[in-house]
Amino acid sequence: MAPIGRRLASLLLTTLTVASLAACSNQTSEPAATSSTSGEAKTGGTLTYLEPQTWGSLYPPSGGFYPNGGLLNNLTDRLLYQNPDTLELEPWIATELPEVNDDATEYTFTLRDDVTFSDGTPLTAETVVKNIDLFGKGDTDRALPVSEAINNYEGGEVVDEHTVAFHFSAPSPGFAQAVSTINSGLVSDATLDLDSDGFGPGNAENFVASGPFVVEKEEIGTKISLKAREDYDWAPPSLQHQGRAYLDGIDYVVAGENSVRVGSLTAGQADIARQIEAPDEAVVTAAGLSIVSDPTNGVTNSLSIRFPSEKLSDIRVRQAIIAGIDREAIIEALFSDSYPLATSSLAKGAKGYRDQSANYVYDQAKANSLLDEAGWVAGSDGIRAKDGVKLSLAFNIALPQPRSADVLTIIQEQLREIGIEVTIISGDQAAQTAASADIDQVQIYHSMVARADYDVIKSQYYSANRNTLQNLSSATGEVTDPKLDELLLAVASSPEEADRAAASAAVQDYLSEQAYVLPLFEEPQVYGLATHVKGFSTESVARPSFYSTWLDR
């Protein structure tokens, strides 16, 4: 009896199991059946992504360069996650937002304990401190620069197995956002010991981090292939998607020629292409593909009018330049709807934005009368002069920015109409960089910078950072306008969020009142997507995120 009974029991059990399994699968297969129409993610497939430039370094603080950032964003995790829609900070590798002391000089993070690097080593508190120490201090002996995002850094401390603390010599309110950026991507201990060469091309397969993808194969200068980590299970908790990435892999292929990127995309040879130029957007949409244009949420694409230059020291001349440039005509001629007219030195989506459009009005008659008032008289060639000096200004070409040379050519024509001569510095990136650092060579500087934090405006204009206005004169070594520096410092040193917003607004007011800056447009990142690409998104400054991307084919 006993054996029969046992057999019966086991039969019963098996039947039950099968039945319940069937029931389960029924339940899941119902929505799965409708998923093809409602868009439930499919796992698998390799996505081909076209990049206009080859990457240069995987050292996370170099992540500002688009090709570097496009890789790092998918290879690394960060302590915090910045929601690209709301720009709010959310937990990621840190289990909650950090504890910050009153003057923002000490940050304490609690860490997840289940995170491993792709070489199998665990992500420990020691490793996290080692990461931020390197990024916050840099190491010039290894030619590894300090991260622009981390200010006033003193050092990190392992409090216990799951807790780390970071100390600052002065308030550093931007630090929490800084550890959410690509520039603070966490890498393994061994990777942290690499020097500048070790982070460079030819060594990508040795780059070890904890992100959803790992480098599988590298062909220097043309292609880098990533594959998904099967055991990835520590995505930001706020994301709907958890576990491994949907894609099996991503091929980043370098295609420098615009027509080749657009053509390959429309011919179905690639799935996503970065940097679709404005005139090509129509080609992409006409082929039935989609354009994704995401804002970079920082300082807009703008002209820094370098007031320490003698010709530009008179506010009326600066105001005349602003009134003499028809920005809408430039956007109309060269760009598309993806490039909104700028209304402040910061983009609308940037933290601390305040509308300044009243100060940026095109009015050629006003420009002429301002120059007349300021004593600049038109000569026989139509160029104004004063005391024998011609009103001639040199502009740099912002090579990384879209169509900079074309923009400047139109500005050259427009300013010629009000009697200002514009010369455009020619030459490669090295020549542009060298000339731009010298106020005698470049009086009006064309640039932009992306970072979704209040600090971004300080990065751009502060005398000890990018110093785009040459407020700290390269000639005399003196700060021409200490008030500007003071206003900028307030943005980066007020511990309270409301104070930082107010300080940022004050800087924008000052920049437009003093006619120091003419913002042109809000610079986007424009991607072209094949129709079968779903769930593609970008992080807070528009670098691609492939974690939740999937292919519907």
Next chain:
Amino acid sequence: MPIVRRIAQALLVILLAFTATFILMQALPGDGVLARYQNPELGLTPEQIEQLRVVYGVDQPVWSQFLTSVGNYLAGNFGTSLQSGARVADLIVTALPETLVLAAAGFTLAVIVAVAIAFLASFPSMRWLRNAVRSLPPLFVSVPAFWVGILLIQVFSFGLGWVRVIGADGLEALILPAITLSVPISAPLSQVLIQSLDEVGESPYVAIVRSRGAGEWWVLTRNVAKNALLPTITIAGLLFGELVAGAVVTEAVFGRAGIGTLTEQAVANRDLPVIQAVVLLAAIGFVVINLVVDLLYPVIDPRLRRERTA
């Protein structure tokens, strides 16, 4: 003895090319370290950039940098790229095979095209065909290589879908670039070949051969072609420069990771160590090819053989 002199000459050419590159690069404003680290994306302070310049040794006087550079080369150390930090030797070794394959395919195709054009252009009958074919080399030489490349991609890859540009391997990835590269190479080659075919065709001995009843085809293939080869081989040696220049454009358009792409990126970023290595490589290539061409002369022309032994 002549061999020793040739080698000494070759070494001098290489050293001069190396020095000229160095001087030209120094004469331009800015340098590779500035280009990389003063990049506003990094937001480094002037002090930090100065420290990095010291690390890379670009703060040293020019003559000292030059001597260091020459010394390193003699020691077999080609340095690291200023732009990426990768070892220059690695970059060259990875890129060279790609370019060699492309150059060989492009050159072979160019020779085939040039010979076909020249023979059609010298073909006795059908005057209209001769004239039409004779207008091809000027056309080939005047169309820019990048334009030809883009056109080929648009038509054969995006339009007809015969070959892929993205994700292609092996032969598929070689066809369109090789055609692109062959266009500017075949033009001067065929021009010279046509001209010498014409000249030889009018020489007295050809008239004699004709008078003895040889057909036009016989004359062209047996008597004229062989004698018209010498100037063509000379120009083929000189075309190496054209090949390198064509490779830069072709590789950039097709996104091939060869020496051309490496050069283009190095020049754009003022990456002196990479530029120097590429120039040196090109100089060596030029010298070697022309040496081979010189050695080929006596093989083709028995008269030269006799002169040397005499």
